[in-house]
Amino acid sequence: MIDIGTSKSDLGFLSESFEVVTCVDLSQMDTQIAQFNLSVGVVRLSHSSDEQLFSYLQASLLVNPRFRWILTVPARYENMSKVLQMEPSVCWDYFHDPVPKDTFVNTIGHAVGLTSPYPYECSARVTREIKQNQMVKGTSKSLLILEREIKTYAFSDCPVLIRGETGTGKSRCAELIHATSNRRLEPFITVNCGAIPESLIHSELFGHEKGSFTGAASRHVGHFERANKGTLFLDEIGDLSLPMQVHLLQFLETKQLMRVGGSQWINVDCRLILATHVNLEEAVVEGNFREDLYYRINVLTMDLPAYRKLECDRVVLADNLLSELSDENKALSPASLKMIESYDWPGNVRELKNRLERACVVSESPLIEPIDMGFCVKGGIKTGSSKRSPVSGQELLATLEHSNNNISAAARKLNVSRTTMYKLMKKYLH
Incomplete structure (x- = not known):
């Protein structure tokens, strides 16, 4: 992340969680963003902040659309109406001084997570021959x-x-x-x-x-x-x-x-x-x-x-997808096969992939059970309810490692919200 206009004494708690590059003014911005491939910027507004700054923030997204700006605002800021009128795509969030450290760090982490992978990222890649x-x-x-x-x-x-x-x-x-x-x-x-x-x-x-x-x-x-x-x-x-x-x-x-x-x-x-x-x-x-x-x-x-309409092919597709996702010799248990055939799959193949990815991370057995895919058991009936067994610290660490510390990806694999992810991280990692 990049920090504009804040003093070095303010950067201590940010540097513990992120790579921070400091700019004293706007003239350094474009070079620093490109050189360090940064994705989030923090701007400390002051009573002397002028239209040039707001114009720059607006225009910068035309050059680098994936960037997220977070503003800190002094008490009794005269141009507060200007901040409130900014589009969410320009101003991701703002905080009044003094900023609450935990919430501030979580917000920056959320912004970083949303910029990777880039929502509309393109890749000019050479496609391998189809097997x-x-x-x-x-x-x-x-x-x-x-x-x-x-x-x-x-x-x-x-x-x-x-x-x-x-x-x-x-x-x-x-x-x-x-x-x-x-x-x-x-x-x-x-x-x-x-x-x-x-x-x-x-x-x-x-x-x-x-x-x-x-x-x-x-x-x-x-x-x-x-x-x-x-x-x-x-x-x-x-x-x-x-x-x-x-x-x-x-x-x-x-x-x-x-x-x-x-x-x-x-x-x-x-x-x-x-x-x-x-x-x-x-x-x-x-x-x-x-x-x-x-x-x-x-x-x-x-x-x-829709995946739910492929009754005779559900298991075949699940097996093929599992073989692509897992480097280990994992297989679906009989109970998991029944779940795949009976569940309604509102998220279609994407939901299937996310559940199988989660199972590959959390399952310690060669056989993947329904609970590994985030399904729970109620009265002997397996359901796709979001209510699931609590996430353990070991499971959290393994999922974060498997997701390259991408909070959004880890949350999807654990089938929890980002808010829950932050609570789990605060519980087990602090």
Whole structure:
């Protein structure tokens, strides 16, 4: 994290929990953030703080959207209304002096956890050849259709629209299409359209030129250009605003884009895969999605089944997923298999993965039992209730280590809230 304008005496308790870099003024900010790959900044406001500071905080997110700012405010601060009017994407939280140390540290930890993994982070990675067991496998009609569609659509450059409930594996299918295609050695870029603030999404997708707005100190290449020759996966396309839908439609029709502040059209060769859990036909009727864009992307479609509807394939998918997650020779017990077949799985495959990840961490036996997956037993009936056996200190430490000390990831694996995680950490680690 980075700290602006606080004295060294104030940094003691922060340095115990975080890597802290101090800046005396704004001129050092961009260099320090880039050099140390920082994700959270603390700014000590004073009665002399001016509009330049507030403008900088606002503009900095256009250059580094994942950054989180936390402010400390002096007593009887004259510009308190300015702080309250700041968008949550700019001011993550604020505290009045003197700051409560425990709460302050927890808030910073929460902000750090939310910036890693980056909610709309993209990765231009070379995708490995698909092994046979990485393809969607099953005996149900819906999965057989899905497997055939992946193999067929992979060798077309037409847009693919993937539809399905949250957690059904839309991003996994997009990766499989890319990894099967002729573009598999080129970048695969993932963007969650619902995670990017409206004020930033144009610049994030299409890029911007140096000096195009306050804080644009250098040229920024957008996700479309980064995906050149490869595949761009736009998740939650139904969350795009109507103005951004116009830009997307223009790109689909011309394969050209113009950066914010630019004057030249840029040719980009990327294959688009789009996903949504929203019924786009209803969104068109309601005026929330452009009809012309809908027909432009509704070319090759895939409908992913909910996990609860794959009765004959639930166990097969769970076994395959477990073999991917565990380096050890772990297996599901008969009781766990029954639970998988009987539970309703509102979170679909994503919930299954999270529960299996948790089980791989906490289970000390080769056989994974329902309790290892976070299920509890009431009167002999196993349920998916969030009420579970208490987390032990050993279990907490093991999960944090397995999650690389990422609090958000550890909370998901333990099936507890972040608030509960902080209470457990305070109980066992302090």
